Amino acid sequence: MRLPFEHSRGYHEWESTTPVVDALGAVVAAVSIVIGGYAALSLWFALRDDDAAAAVESGIFFVAIGLANGFVDLLRRWRRHHY
Numbered sequence: 001m002r003l004p005f006e007h008s009r010g011y012h013e014w015e016s017t018t019p020v021v022d023a024l025g026a027v028v029a030a031v032s033i034v035i036g037g038y039a040a041l042s043l044w045f046a047l048r049d050d051d052a053a054a055a056v057e058s059g060i061f062f063v064a065i066g067l068a069n070g071f072v073d074l075l076r077r078w079r080r081h082h083y
Contacts, residue, residue, distance in 0.1 A: 021072075021079055028072045032065045039065070 039061035046054035 018079065021076055025072050025076060028068055032069055035061060036065050 039058045042061070043055055043058035046052075046058055
C-alpha cells in the first residue's frame with residue numbers, strides 16, 4: 001500500500017520562517033528581476049558597441065544578484081534548521 005505524500009520518506013515539512021525573512025526574500029527576488037533586466041540590457045548594448053569595460057560591469061551586476069539571492073536562500077535554510 002502506498003503512503004500519502006505527506007508521510008513518505010522524502011517529505012520534510014519545513015517550519016515557517018519569520019515574516020521578516022520571507023519579506024526579505026520577496027524583496028530581493030523582485031529587485032533581482034529589475035536589476036537583472038537592466039544589467040542584461042546594459043550587457044547587450046556593451047557587447048553590441050564593443051565596450052569591454054561596460055560588459056565587465058554588467059557581468060559584476062549578475063554576480064552581485066546571484067550572491068544576494070544565495071545569501072537570502074542561505075539565511076532561510078539556516079533559519080529553518082536552527083529554529
